[in-house]
Amino acid sequence: MTDWQEQDNALVREFELPSFPAAIAFVERLGELAESENHHPDIDIRYRKVTVRWTTHSEGGITARDREMAERTSGLVAA
Numbered sequence: 330m331t332d333w334q335e336q337d338n339a340l341v342r343e344f345e346l347p348s349f350p351a352a353i354a355f356v357e358r359l360g361e362l363a364e365s366e367n368h369h370p371d372i373d374i375r376y377r378k379v380t381v382r383w384t385t386h387s388e389g390g391i392t393a394r395d396r397e398m399a400e401r402t403s404g405l406v407a408a
Contacts, residue, residue, distance in 0.1 A: 333399050339371075339384035340391055340399045344406055346377050355379060358405045368398055 333340045346352040356372060356379060363369045371382040381402055383395040 332403065335391065336382075338390035339382040340395050341380065341382045342399070342403070343378055343380045346379065346406075349376055352377050352379050355405060359402055362398075362401060362405065366398065368394060370398070370402070 333342045335341075344352075344355065346355055352374060356374060359370070359372065359381065368385075371384075373380040381399075383399050383402070384390060385392045385395055
């Protein structure tokens with residue numbers, strides 16, 4: 330989890346993908362994961378860069394679930 334930063338009570342990471350279609354495909358995989366777990370991140374797409382923020386609003390910050398989802402998100406890049 331060394332690539333994730335704690336910012337404003339959230340785990341944040343910027344992913345840079347090789348192309349815009351690759352960035353969209355990554356977001357689609359992330360969306361499927363988030364929906365299956367009923368836990369949804371904030372996502373910002375800027376051409377080939379995707380910023381993901383995991384936090385649990387009802388808990389007011391980062392939980393073990395956010396850390397797990399961040400790890401799983403990192404694994405989606407190579408998928």
